[in-house]
Amino acid sequence: MNRNSLWSLRLGFSNKQASTIENLGIKKFLEQSFRVPFDNNIPLFLADSPKTFAELKEMRQMAKDADGEAKKMLLKASNSTNVEMKSWWIDKMLNDEFPLKEKMVCFWHNHYVATYQKVKVNYWIFQHNQILREHAFGNFKELTKQIVQSNAVVRYLDNTDNKKGKINENLSRELLELFTIGIGNYTEDDIQNGAKGLAGLGIGEDKATYRKREEDNDPIIYFGKKGVFKIDEMVDIIFEQKNIPYFVTRKILKWFIYDEPNEKLVTYYGDYFRSVNFEIKPLLTKIFTEEFDKNTAGSKIKNPLEYSLQLISELNIDIKNNAFIANFAKQQNMDLFNQPNVKGWDGGKSWLTSQMYLQRNNLSYILTNGRILNQKLLKDPSKMDSPKMKEVPVHLDWTKGNNKQIIAQLSDRLLFQVDESSQKDFESILKYDFDENAKNADQAVLRLFSNMIKLPEFQLI
Incomplete structure (x- = not known):
């Protein structure tokens, strides 16, 4: 596979950016990707979704008072909005000139999980997604502080049930296990005491806020430090721990390049991540520019x-x-x-x-x-x-040439490797006497394309 095509897929979702990477070079391509502006506009599909406590309370009262059919309609409308939000996001992935930001948002989306199925408020899910987008290339510590104080995460991880005298440990546990340092790098006491520090952190208008009647202001011991700690101070303490950079660095390598990253690479890039104070942009620049020069095609299954x-x-x-x-x-x-x-x-x-x-x-x-x-x-x-099925236009781009040249150009952008057997199969589809100007030339090349994308080699990048 052509290296620029490979990295266009890794830093986006298609081959669209291959020529840009080739023309700019990987470093300048990254610089332009990092400069993509943040759009804070609220999409039209959220126009009728509740965004304030008053609107949410009104809608919940409507649902409570409604009969069975009306409740179904309200649920259908909410689910429909969620589908529109998926379509809106996919449109960004498909059409953004530099889709690395959306690739990174998707990474963080799967790191700081908060699902619509449980949260049930589309606007909170949108806010969660926007926090990830705004801080996609920012600072890991700051992003963690922002996302843990999102209404979506607080609701998803049951911190609304975490109150003084009635502790819920879910958010405290996942803050350590899945958001920051990973299993084996904290104690059960850290989880229990962390939950006390998070007690009372509940839903707010724009983000989660502490409720005075429910918070716990007794001193706790958190990773060996004693004091009255709230979420920001707790995150600061977590980021002082030795293993903090490696958990997320391993996940970044896995998301973009290697399904099974080498631990030496994890340590190497993790140490660098710490040295730049957990700034994401320089970490990505170092990883992508250094791995770009290596022969790594076929190391990751496409999602x-x-x-x-x-x-x-x-x-x-x-x-x-x-x-x-x-x-x-x-x-x-x-x-x-x-x-x-x-x-x-x-x-x-x-x-x-x-x-x-x-x-x-x-x-x-x-x-x-x-x-x-x-x-x-x-x-x-x-x-x-079925006669009810309508056709949609399909057009495959290819440059004219003989059969081996066309096979090579498609292979370069589709397959991480081509063995001798596959090459023979391709040449049996597009024979040596292939006429590039024939009326059916496009259909013949499309048949070749169809054969290539069914191979296991197309599943890998």
Whole structure:
């Protein structure tokens, strides 16, 4: 695979940025990616969603007073808004000139999990997503402080039930186990005392706030320090711990490059992360520029978004409704805003079970045949010949040449490697006497493309 194509996929979701990486070089490409402005506008699909306590209280009262059918309609409307939010986010992934920010937002989204299924307030989920976007390339410590004080996280991890004399340890535990230092680097006393420091941190208008009647102001011992600590002070103490940089550095390497990162690399980049005071931008710059020069193709299984968005981009399909992509990702166990548990998506080999591989091939079959995309087709592509199914334009970009040149150009942007057997198969599809100017030339190259994307080698980057 061409190195620029490989890193276009790793730093985004398609091959779109390959020429930009080639022209700018990886360092300048990263600099421009980091400069993408933060958009703090509230999308129109949230217009009718409650955003204040008064609006939320009013809607909950409506739901309480409504009959069975009306309750169903309210729930349907809320679920529909959540689907629109998924589509809005996928549109950013598909169309942003420098999609690294959205790739990083998705990383943090799976690091600081808070699901719509439990939180049940779309605006809080949107706020959570926006915090991740605003601080995507900022400071890890500051991001942790901001996200733990989001209404979504406080609600998701049950800190609304954490009160003096009635302690709930969920947020305190996950702050350590999943957000910062990982298992084995804290004690049960740290969790219990941390929960006391978080007692009373509940839902607020714009972010979580402490409630005086419910907070615990007794001194605690937290990682060996004694005092009355609240969330900001607690995070400061956590970030003084020896193992703080390695947990998230390992996850970043896994998200972008290696399904099984080498521990020496984790330590190397983790030590650097500490030296730059947990600033994310210089860490990413160091990782991407240094790993760019290595031969690392094939070290990571594409997640469902990387797989599907690459296909849509390659085929130049104009998706009218991104909900289809969200549904495919959900079918592949990558449901945006609804991870299976607080640990998030496992990634790696979990993306490529035999069932998921079959689903991916179904998707590729539907897309390359240019059919309207819906769930019925996704589950059973044999129905795609139904007269009710409308076609969508499909156009594969390729540069004219002989059969081996065309095979090489597609391989360079699609496959991390091509063995002798595969090469022979490709040449049997696009024969030595292939006429690049023939009327059916596009269809012949599309058949070659269709064959390539069904290979295991297409699943890896």
